[in-house]
Amino acid sequence: MKITRVETFAVPPRWLFCRIETDDGPVGWGEPVVEGRAETVRAAVHELAEQFLVGADPSRIEDLWQLMSKGSFYRGGPVLSSAVAGIDQALWDIAGKSLGAPVHQLLGGPVRERARAYCWVGGDEPAQVRDQVAAQVDAGFTAVKMNASGRMNPLPNLAELDEVAARAEAAREVLGPEGDFAVDFHGRFSTAGAVRAAGVLEPYAPMFVEEPVLPEYTHLIRRVTDSTRLPVATGERLFSRTEALPALQAGIAVLQPDLSHAGGISECRRIASLAETFDVTVAPHCPLGPLALAASLQLAFCTPNFLIQEQSIGIHYNKGAELLDYVADRSVFRFHDGHLPRPTGHGLGVEIDEKAVRKADGSAKSWHNPVWRHRDGSFAEW
Known part of the structure; x- marks a missing residue:
């Protein structure tokens, strides 16, 4: 069996799919993308x-992973590692x-029968947070994630810290003691600011x-992990074992590799094993499309230290298309009590609607994240 063709498809809302065709076998699909740099990654895939x-x-x-990752003198970074990830x-x-088996079966077999997942809530005000968390609870979910803040001064003042706490309080009131919410700082705080913000969140016990x-x-x-009783997570912008290692050594509790950024299933499997040696759980980052989610789930079901899965159905980024629009059999991603069932289909376990993908290719404008500025006109982290 030989690879005969590699195609890519840029589809709404901001995703890139990869299709690999063989001369005497099945077709494989993957999702190589950097949000906001899809065309750059597309060029890398074809190279x-x-x-x-x-x-x-x-x-x-x-062997192909080694060649793609190390076969050129200049290596690493989000573009190359994301191109490799989707191909992988x-x-x-x-x-x-x-071989007629799910990928997780090839990686040692399942260690669980269902994987817990969380939804995003995008409310900027406490009242919105309360309503949106309540909607997810009504839908059967037991965990959500939200941003800690909008644009943030490096050292937040008391009013800004009060807003961070108010969002968390609203989420906790709806979820009660048995539900979970996570808070994404998104790198918007300075280190000292993050220490301050973590302090005001402690009474609400985010996941x-x-x-x-x-x-x-x-x-x-480590300045943050040493300052708070809260579990600290990171990893969506770390693209290899070597980049993840300092965070593990610094005492994080949750590692969040992205299977469309950090070298795909092959490297993220190794990252998860490395995390296990530090007694750290894994919560794969995945605000992306169906193939990224399918790959993440294959890892989740064969990884003992898996914690929870991010997924993008209904996320605020999705404009013009939704995750299920490109899936032939939607039951693969059918939630029950906030969990996804173990996929039993062969390969990644998801059947892509190829006609829908080919029709959608190139139909959306390139997505780029917002650029924020502080009140004085200087650049602000988004």
């Missing part, structure tokens, strides 16, 4: 395809389909506080 993939044996997943997902999809410092300041995250 890798021309250099390493076309004519190669798709079953040599690890597609190769595992082919392997599972060829974790996420990305309290920017990834380039991972060497400072």
Whole structure:
């Protein structure tokens, strides 16, 4: 079996899909994308395809991963690792389909029968948070995540800290003591500001506080973990084991690799195993499309230290299309009591509606994240 063609499809709302075709076997699908840089990653996928993939044996997943990741003098970074990630997902999809098994079965078999998931709530005001959390509870979910704040001064003042606390209080009132909410700092605070904000959140016991410092300041995250009783999470902007290691050594509680950014199933499997040696749980980052979610679930079901799965159905980023629009069998992503069932289909376990993908290709404007500024006109972290 040889790879004969690699195609990419840029589809709304902001996703990139990869399709790998073979001469005598199944087709594999993956999701290589950097949000806001989809076309850049698309170019990288085709460069890798021309250099390493076309004519190669798709079953040599690890060898191809090594070539794609290390076969050029300059390596790493979000664009290359995301291109490799989507290709890696597609190769595992082919392997599972060829062998008649889900990917998690090839990685040692399932360790659970259902995976807990959380929804995003995007309310900026406490009243909105309360209503949106209540809606998710009514839908059967037991966990949500929300931003700690909007635009934030590096050192938040008392009024800003009060707003952070008010959102958390609203979520806790709705969820009660048995529900969970996570708070995403999104790297908007300075390290000292994150310490302050974590302090006001402690009475509400969030499941974790996420990305309290920017990834380039991972060497400072211990200042946050040492200052608070709250579990600290990070990892969506760390793209390899070597980048995740300092955060693990600094005492984080939850690691959040993204299977469409951090080298795909192959590398995220290794990242999860590394996290286990630090007694750290894994909550894969995934505000993306159906293939990224399907790949994340394959990891979730064979990973002992899995905690919870992010998913993007209904997320505020999704404008013009939804995750289920590109899926032929939607039952794969059917929630029950806030959990997703173990996928039993071969490969990634999801059947893509190829006609819908080809029709949607190129139909959306390129998505770019907002650019924020502080009141004095200087750049503000989004």
